[in-house]
Amino acid sequence: MSKYQYTKSKRYENVYSYKTKKGLMYMYKLRYYDQFGRRKEKSESGFSDEGTAYRKSLEMLINIDDNAIAKINPTTLTVGQWYDQWIEINSHWSNSTKTSRISAGRDYIKPFIGHIKLKDLDLIKYEILFIKQLENVFISPDRKIQPSTIELYHTYMNICINAAVKRELITSNKIVDATLPKIEDKRVKYVTLNDLNKIIADVYKNEPISNYIIIIFLAFTGCRIGELQAMTWNDINLDNKMITIKASRKHNSLSSTKNKKIRRIPISDQVVSDLKKYRTWCIQRLFKDGKSLNNDDFVFISEQKGTKIGHSTITYLLKRVYKRTGIKISPHGFRHTHATILAGENMSFMTIAKRLGNTPEVVISHYAHVTEEMETQLVEVFDSKLKVVELLGELSN
Numbered sequence: 001m002s003k004y005q006y007t008k009s010k011r012y013e014n015v016y017s018y019k020t021k022k023g024l025m026y027m028y029k030l031r032y033y034d035q036f037g038r039r040k041e042k043s044e045s046g047f048s049d050e051g052t053a054y055r056k057s058l059e060m061l062i063n064i065d066d067n068a069i070a071k072i073n074p075t076t077l078t079v080g081q082w083y084d085q086w087i088e089i090n091s092h093w094s095n096s097t098k099t100s101r102i103s104a105g106r107d108y109i110k111p112f113i114g115h116i117k118l119k120d121l122d123l124i125k126y127e128i129l130f131i132k133q134l135e136n137v138f139i140s141p142d143r144k145i146q147p148s149t150i151e152l153y154h155t156y157m158n159i160c161i162n163a164a165v166k167r168e169l170i171t172s173n174k175i176v177d178a179t180l181p182k183i184e185d186k187r188v189k190y191v192t193l194n195d196l197n198k199i200i201a202d203v204y205k206n207e208p209i210s211n212y213i214i215i216i217f218l219a220f221t222g223c224r225i226g227e228l229q230a231m232t233w234n235d236i237n238l239d240n241k242m243i244t245i246k247a248s249r250k251h252n253s254l255s256s257t258k259n260k261k262i263r264r265i266p267i268s269d270q271v272v273s274d275l276k277k278y279r280t281w282c283i284q285r286l287f288k289d290g291k292s293l294n295n296d297d298f299v300f301i302s303e304q305k306g307t308k309i310g311h312s313t314i315t316y317l318l319k320r321v322y323k324r325t326g327i328k329i330s331p332h333g334f335r336h337t338h339a340t341i342l343a344g345e346n347m348s349f350m351t352i353a354k355r356l357g358n359t360p361e362v363v364i365s366h367y368a369h370v371t372e373e374m375e376t377q378l379v380e381v382f383d384s385k386l387k388v389v390e391l392l393g394e395l396s397n
Helices: 050-070 079-089 095-113 123-135 147-166 194-205 211-223 225-230 267-290 311-325 332-344 347-355 360-366 368-386 388-396
Strands: 015-020 023-033 039-047 138-140 242-245 246-251 253-257 263-266
Touching: 015 050, 023 050, 079 147, 079 388, 095 123, 095 138, 095 147, 123 147, 123 211, 147 388, 194 211, 194 246, 194 311, 194 332, 211 225, 211 267, 211 332, 225 311, 263 347
Parallel strands: none
Antiparallel strands: 015 023, 023 039, 242 263, 246 253
């Protein structure tokens, strides 16, 4: 029996803290299955901070995965077997990501193409046995599976097959150019700058400051909802006008950001001013319950209970906004609106991507409509600046 009591980290998966005579120390503990299905465990302790423990756990996961992959026979490996192995390899995924990919594999991928040997999966088999089959799936008596869902499952398969290529189990990804059912409108949903100002004004007038600050933060930072919910006061530097986004929260589970990267983004004087007023309100609100505000506390709390907000808080807030203003926007729509406004102001896609925690390619694909508008403006700029007609006229004289 261990002489220490271990506490699971709220920020990092597989990381635990324990108290020693030297102070607080950290360890990681990994549980996994080997290629024979036997349960195994790896652990290492004695780290002075949880970040180091987490990084070491990721290194160990890579070593475990490499050893497991080395023992796989590519000639007999089926799509279903590799899909399961791929999920095991990525044990660092968030619970929601893992659940979604496991269910897709269980319900559709393995039943339709799981029996095919990985090396024999080509584009024709994939389109006939998987994509076309999915198009005929009914998820309710009168509703077929959505094209966007088929695209999502195809994305899962693409990533899975690319992982097999990377590990030299197969030579190439033959399904990447599969023909998918058309999606009517893939354009991201956003609101105009004028409508965004109306939303902010409405919330300022009709909602408590705890809800107003949510809208301000989403509008001015473009952060994801889970990132907003995970933010603590440690992540906000009001003096330097900077916030750090390093975690995401869904329900009561904390994980790293979507791309596993920490990003720091500047905030405006307006946001700083609003956050200072909101922090004062938080101190007063917690004092009512006999509590004090700590830097480890979540930033966004409810007016009613003084506890961390859930996703439903934002959903119901926006329903009330829609009822009062007629402007409909989803929680994630603020992120798209933020990016669209920046793109419309000719900010570089590299800068926008860095602020949002995306790649430039993702930003460009999502905001192609803004790119088209910018290209039109570019042509107008050349026409107005170069004066080609006048120059040609002068040359002919």
